[in-house]
Each structure stands twice: as C-alpha cells, then as structure tokens.
Amino acid sequence: MGAYVVRRIGISVVQLLGVAFFAFMLIHFVPGNPIATMLGPRATPREIHLVSARLGLAKPLPEQFWLFLGHLVTFHFGQSITFSQSISSLIAQRAVPSIALISYGTIVAIVLGVPLAVIAALKAETATDHAVRVFTSVSFAMPTFWSGLILAIIFGLKLGWLPVSGYGMGFGGIVRSLTLPAIALGLSLLAVIVRTLRSSIRHTMSLEYVEAARARGFSTRRVLIRHVFRNAVMPTVTVLAVSVGFLIGGTVVLEQVFQIPGLGTLLFEAVEQRDYPLVETLAVLAGSLVVLLNLGTDLLQAAVDPRVRPGAKSV
Amino acid sequence: MSLLKIENLRIAFPARGGITEVVRGVNLEVHEGETVGLVGESGSGKSLSCRSIIRLLPSHAQMTANVHFDGRDVMALSRKAIRDHRAHNVGMIFQDPFSCFNPTKRIGEQVAETLRVNAGMDKSAARARAIELLASVEIDRPEQRYRAFPHELSGGMRQRVMIAIAISAGPRLLIADEPTTALDVTTQAQILKLIEQRRRDLNMAVLLVSHDFGVIAQACQRVAVMYGGYVVEAGPVDEICARPQHPYTRALLESIPSLESAGHHVRRAGIPGQPPTAGEIGPGCPFANRCAFARPECAGVDMSLEVVGDAHATACPFVRTVSATSEAGGA
Numbered sequence: 001m002g003a004y005v006v007r008r009i010g011i012s013v014v015q016l017l018g019v020a021f022f023a024f025m026l027i028h029f030v031p032g033n034p035i036a037t038m039l040g041p042r043a044t045p046r047e048i049h050l051v052s053a054r055l056g057l058a059k060p061l062p063e064q065f066w067l068f069l070g071h072l073v074t075f076h077f078g079q080s081i082t083f084s085q086s087i088s089s090l091i092a093q094r095a096v097p098s099i100a101l102i103s104y105g106t107i108v109a110i111v112l113g114v115p116l117a118v119i120a121a122l123k124a125e126t127a128t129d130h131a132v133r134v135f136t137s138v139s140f141a142m143p144t145f146w147s148g149l150i151l152a153i154i155f156g157l158k159l160g161w162l163p164v165s166g167y168g169m170g171f172g173g174i175v176r177s178l179t180l181p182a183i184a185l186g187l188s189l190l191a192v193i194v195r196t197l198r199s200s201i202r203h204t205m206s207l208e209y210v211e212a213a214r215a216r217g218f219s220t221r222r223v224l225i226r227h228v229f230r231n232a233v234m235p236t237v238t239v240l241a242v243s244v245g246f247l248i249g250g251t252v253v254l255e256q257v258f259q260i261p262g263l264g265t266l267l268f269e270a271v272e273q274r275d276y277p278l279v280e281t282l283a284v285l286a287g288s289l290v291v292l293l294n295l296g297t298d299l300l301q302a303a304v305d306p307r308v309r310p311g312a313k314s315v
Numbered sequence: 316m317s318l319l320k321i322e323n324l325r326i327a328f329p330a331r332g333g334i335t336e337v338v339r340g341v342n343l344e345v346h347e348g349e350t351v352g353l354v355g356e357s358g359s360g361k362s363l364s365c366r367s368i369i370r371l372l373p374s375h376a377q378m379t380a381n382v383h384f385d386g387r388d389v390m391a392l393s394r395k396a397i398r399d400h401r402a403h404n405v406g407m408i409f410q411d412p413f414s415c416f417n418p419t420k421r422i423g424e425q426v427a428e429t430l431r432v433n434a435g436m437d438k439s440a441a442r443a444r445a446i447e448l449l450a451s452v453e454i455d456r457p458e459q460r461y462r463a464f465p466h467e468l469s470g471g472m473r474q475r476v477m478i479a480i481a482i483s484a485g486p487r488l489l490i491a492d493e494p495t496t497a498l499d500v501t502t503q504a505q506i507l508k509l510i511e512q513r514r515r516d517l518n519m520a521v522l523l524v525s526h527d528f529g530v531i532a533q534a535c536q537r538v539a540v541m542y543g544g545y546v547v548e549a550g551p552v553d554e555i556c557a558r559p560q561h562p563y564t565r566a567l568l569e570s571i572p573s574l575e576s577a578g579h580h581v582r583r584a585g586i587p588g589q590p591p592t593a594g595e596i597g598p599g600c601p602f603a604n605r606c607a608f609a610r611p612e613c614a615g616v617d618m619s620l621e622v623v624g625d626a627h628a629t630a631c632p633f634v635r636t637v638s639a640t641s642e643a644g645g646a
Contacts, residue, residue, distance in 0.1 A: 208414040215371055216429050216480065217402025226428075227417050305419050306464040 004302060012295045019287030020072060024065050027279045037274055038081055055081065057276070068280060077281045082273040087281050090266065097167055097178075098262035101185065101254070102247050104178050106240065108186025113193030117236075118224075120194065121201035132194060140191030145253045148184035152258070155180060165259040181258045185250055189243055196239045200232040234301050241293040248286045317383075318487055318520050319345040319368060324380035326363050326372065330594060334377065337593040338363055339544040339618070345488065350514065350521040352531035352552065354567070355541035356590045361524050364541070365490050368522070369401045385487065402433040406481030406519075410493035412473035416465035422476050423449065423461025429480050448479040452509060471502035475509065482513055489514065492524045507534050529571050532556055537626075540564045543591055543601030545618045550627030560629040563602045600631070608633065 035048045035057070052058045056067065071078055077087035120132040139147070156164035168177040204210065205228055213223045252264035263282060270278040326338035338360040345351045353361045366372055367380060370389065382389035384404060392400055409415045416425060426445035430436045436444060442461070449457035452475040465473060474494060481489055491510060495503035511534060514521050525531050531538050532552055539549040540561065548561040559565045566586045588605040599614035600606070606613070610633065620628035 208409060208411060209417050211371065212407070212409060212415040212477075213417070215369060215401055215407040217398040217400070217433055219398060222432065231417065231419055307418055307466055 001302065005299060008295060008298055008302075012291050015291045016288055017069075019291060020069060020284050021065070023280050023283035023287060024068055026283070027274075027276055028061065030274070033274065035081075072281075072284060078277050080270075080275055080278045082270070082275045083278070087278055090278070091263065091281070091285070094261060094263045094266045096262075097174075097260050098248075098251055098255070098264060100174060101178050101181055101251055101260065101262060102244065104175075104182035105185030105189065105247065106244075108182050109189035109193055110240075112186065113190050114197065116190075117194045117197035117201065118229075120198045121205070124198075124202055132198075136191040136194045139187040142187065143253075144184045144188050144250045145257050147187055148181055148254055148257045151180045151184055165257075167260050177258075178260070181254045181260065185247060185254060188250060189240075189247065192239055192243055193236055197232065197236045200235045201228060204228045204232040230304075234304060237300065238294075238297050241297040242290070244293050245286070245290040248289070316347065317344045318347045318385055319343070319522075320381075320383045321364070321367065322381040324364060324367055324382070325378070326360070326367065327377045328373075328593075329375060329377075335593045336596075337544050338367075339596075341539075341541070341544075341546050342620070343539055343546070345520050345522055347487070348514070348518050348520055349537065350511070350523060350535045352535035352538035353522060353524045353541060354526065354528055354531045354538055356526055358590050358592065359541040360544040361541045362492055365492055365522055365524050368488070368490060369405050369407065370397055371401070371407075403484050404486055405488045405490060406484065406486040407490040407492065408474065408477045408481050408494050411497050412470055412477050413465060413497075415477055416473065418465055420464075421462050422465055422468065422473075423463075426461075426476065426480050426483065429483050433484050444483075445479075448483055449476065452476070452479045452513070454479075469502075470498050471506060474498065474502075474506050478506075478509060478513065482517060482519070485517055486519055488520045488522060490522045490524070493526070494523070495530060496525070496527070503530070510534070528556075528567055540567065543596050544593065545601065545630060546620065547602065547618075547631070548627075548629040549620060550624065554624060554627050558624070558627075560623050560627070560634045561602075561631045562606045562608050564629075566605075566607075 033048070035051045035055070036043065039047060039051065049058070056064065059067075075088070077091075079085070080087050080090055083090055116132050116136070120129045123129050142150075152164045155161045162179050163177050164180075166177055168174050210223060210227055213227050214220075218227075248264075251262060252268055254260070255262045255264035256268065263286075267279070267282045269275075270282060321341060321343040324338055324341040324343070325336060327334040327336040329335075337358075341360070341364050343351070343353070343364065353365060355361045363372065363376070367378055367382060368384070368389065370378070370392075372378055380390060384400065389397075389400065416422060420428075423442070423445050426448055427436075427438075427441040430441040430444050431438065434441075434444075446457045446461055449460060454460050454472060454475055460468070460472075468476070489510070494510065495506050498506060507530065510521060510523075513519075521534075523531065523534055535552050537550065538552045538555055539546045540555070540563065541547065542563050548555065548559070548564045555564060556568065559568050563586075570585055586605055591601055591604075597614075600616045600618060603609045603613035612633070616630070616632060618630045620630055621632060622628045623634060
C-alpha cells in the first residue's frame, strides 16, 4: 500500500505543476494589459512601463513563471493588481460562500440522487425507472443559470419562501440564501450520480457473489446494503470528485445570478480586469482542488478495495 | 424417506411473442445422505433446476412445480421462511469460486458473517467458529487465512472456503453447481474428496451438478441426465455407465476419454451439432436432430420416463430397437 500511495502522490505533484503552467500561460496569452486597465486611458507608455517593472511583469516569462511557482509553494500569493489587497485575504473573504454553495449543492444532489438511483436500479426497465431517467435528463439539460432563475421566480418571487438573491448572515441566513442556487447546482449534478450509481448497482447485483449471498438466506436489505451498495458506490464517488471542477465552473454563473460574493464572482471580476496574479492564483487553486480530490478518491478506493493496491502480498 | 422431491418442475422466461420454457417437467428425488448427480450440457436446464430447490431464480423466471423438502412444501414458503430454508436446510456452492466472494471483504469475515446472521452468533464466537470451519475444510494456518482477501487465495482454496460457508449451518442438502469446473484436475479430485468426506461426517445429501460424466461417475450413486430441459435418463450410476439407454447418454459416455486411450491418438467421438437453445425446442425429442438413431416418430415422443430396468428409466421409447441397431452396427 505504501508504494502505491507514494506513486499516486507523485502523479498528483506532476498534475499540480501542469495546472500551474497552464494557468500561468493562458492568462498571459489573453489579449489586454492589466496596467493599461489599471492606470486608465491617459497613462503614458513610460508610466505603464514603470508600474509593470514594479509588479514584476517586465521580466521574461520563464522567470515570471519560476517566481510564480515559488510564491505558490510558499503560499505567498502576493498582491492583487486591481483590488489593492493581498490575494490571500481576498480569497479568505470570498471562499466561504463558494465552498458553502458547492458543498450544499453536492449534498442536495446526493440526497436526491442516491435514493433515485437505488429505486431505478431495483425497478430497472419499468415505468418508474423510465420516469427517473426522464427527470434526471431534463434536470441535466437545464443550464444552472436558467434553472436558478426559474427557482428564484417560483420560490422567491411568487411564493416568497426564500430570498431571490444576496448572501445572508449567520448559519441560518447563509442556508436560506444558498438554498435556491444549491438546488439549481444539485439538479445539474443529479443525472451524473443517478446514471453512474444505477448502472453500477445493476452490475453489482448481477455478480455471482450477490447470488451466493442470497443463497445463504441473507435478506434483500442486508445483501443490498452490505454487499451491493458498498461495492457499487466507488465509481460514483470518483465521478463526483471529477465533477467538482465542473461545479466550480457552474458557480461562476450561479453566483452572478444570485449575487453571491464568492470566488466565482471574484474570478469573473479578476478576468475582466486582467488581474494576472489573482486569476492565476484562483485558477491554480481550483485546479489543485480537483487534483487533490482525485488523489483523495483514489486513495479511498485503495483503502476500500484491496484489489486496487498493487503488490498486495498473498498470505 | 426422500429428503427432496421435485415433481413436474417447469421454468419459463418471458420472450418475444410469448414465453420460452427452459425446464420442461423435471422430476428429481434425493434421499437422505446420498449423492445424486445432475449431468448435461450447458443450457440443458440443470443449473436452474437445482436453484429451484431454494427458489433462487431470476425475478422474471416463471416457475411451477411441486417441491417438497423433508415433507415441507417449498413452493408455499413465505419470503421469511424461504430465507430460513436457504440458511439452515440447504447449502450451495458454485462454479466459479472467485466470483462467489465479495471482493472487498476478508474471507474469514464472509464465513463469520454467515454465522452471525444465520446462527445468531456474536462477533467473537463467529470468528472462532469460522476458524474451526476453515480448518475443517483443510485450510492450513486458518487464523492467517482468515484475514486473506479472496483474490489472494488459489481457486481450490477459495472453493474450500465456499464449502465452509455452505456447510456452516449443518445443512441436510448441499447443492454443488459445477463445483470443480473452474479447477485443475488435481484440485478437482481433492475438492470432490472433501465434499464426500464432509457429506459423510455431517450426514448430508449432495446434489452434484456437472457437465462431466467422469466427475459424476466418481462421486454419485444415482444420476439424472438432462438435455434440452428434460431428464432423458435416470438411474443408478453403475447401471447407466454399464448399460446406457438413451442415445444422448451413450454419446455423452463415449465422449469421455478413458485411461486406456491415453497416449494413443484416438479422437473421441463427439456429439455432432450444437445443443439447442431453449427457443428452438419444439414438440418431441429435443435430441432428435443430433441423434444417430433418429426416426420420424421422434417428433411425437412425449419425453416421459419409461422404466427399463431396476430404478433405471429413459425418455427414449425406441431404446430396444436402438440397442439392436447399434449392436448390429458395432459388430
């Protein structure tokens, strides 16, 4: 197991380097100059040059990348160009709403998706199964900003149950203000969970060891929970971890729709202003989150399923 | 007194344009403590027939039969009662001893789980008993093996653990569905010996399902030969080996390599053609299209068993004339 963990972590380090490289290159190749934006239309080339030099943007690209890596490793993300604040404090302020939204959305998707998947798998190829498929396909096809707006119109404006936009204070306020966007986010994730889990439950149920467990007189419930579900759930966990990257993209739009002061809104503003260091840091953080979640899932899988661990010795 | 009595077992599956019958009126009896063989090619209905004893069929299968186990009507049992029946009366082992285990749980825990659920033992008692059971199926160092995962054991060892689970409740009947097919020949003999030894010690009956007449002949007292969803011949193993009546049984016996033929380049006579799929079987004898002695009347045969000797019966009504022909042909 030890060798596997070391190798798997090694792979993640390479992935993280790749994330940093692409985040750095992309923003530098997008047209537009942050200094010009910052200093306004009447700045002279000399002024622009001076400010660039001060911010380290006049150095050759490889050197800039090297410095950028150094800052990342030491968690010194530096100063934002446009917000005149340190990037760390900016992110600290904005991270909570985003993390809360993504977690809440994922919980909504799991709470709705797991029972639906189990029902669809047990009633496979019946009207119930088809109804679940239609519902999840529709929810998947709806863009989050659209389902978010529809939810806001129905539950916010017409029924007045929940706030239409903004970000409340305290735990209750946060939950109330995030409920509608979280449902919109959860609905977009639902299809992935239901499809993956339904098919892996069906596959697992067709395996001989499930028949062998039933032949021993175990109850359907015991067979489902102890033998089927535990082994069927891993592919879904993996897919969920991969989907987090997709969710981060989804929150950028949703935070705009619901006026939530999160990282999505911050990223949007940073790109608009060509705030190089801020965009780079945010992109690297989002990418790293996906890489680390995948690492976590793979290690979890190795812990759950002994066959994944290579070099597992015979007794 | 018979331990198990199956009468007129019919199993069908819904198919396009109706239903397809795959088991067509099978009768089978197993007495206390004896070993009965069920032999036939794949698709002959033998696996489904043996699963009917514990009603372990796919949910869309339609089954009708009179099944009596120890005098009790198995078809009338409630869901709870059928689970008790599976847990206490009948043990079952399967063809592929790898895929029968939950791949993510240690094998000892899988034995212990059965003991905890079915015998109501607490954790430490179940563990101690599981280790005893592993030792009883001749697994050495059972304490260490208890912690092994299924993929860390050899095929023969996994089948031993499977037997340990199947006999853990002290069942009256052990169903062994192709228990040695996935194993090499040496291991095969060891597993058959182990089953026989456990059968004697626990005084249970064994229903041994196999496509290999050699295995059946070695282990069983009586045998039923299945083809196309019918029992085509049944009787004592010695009698059937010495005087096979149904042309299918003969062909099956002729296809077994004997010790004398080892080293000589003699091609065994195979059975021409393919076994039929359930949907292709019409009225009459399903073996007719592959039978060397087929005649027009075969299409009208009702496949009921006719007694031809001491406890020996066959579904082929033409056996006397067939015997004459084959002896004339052989001479």
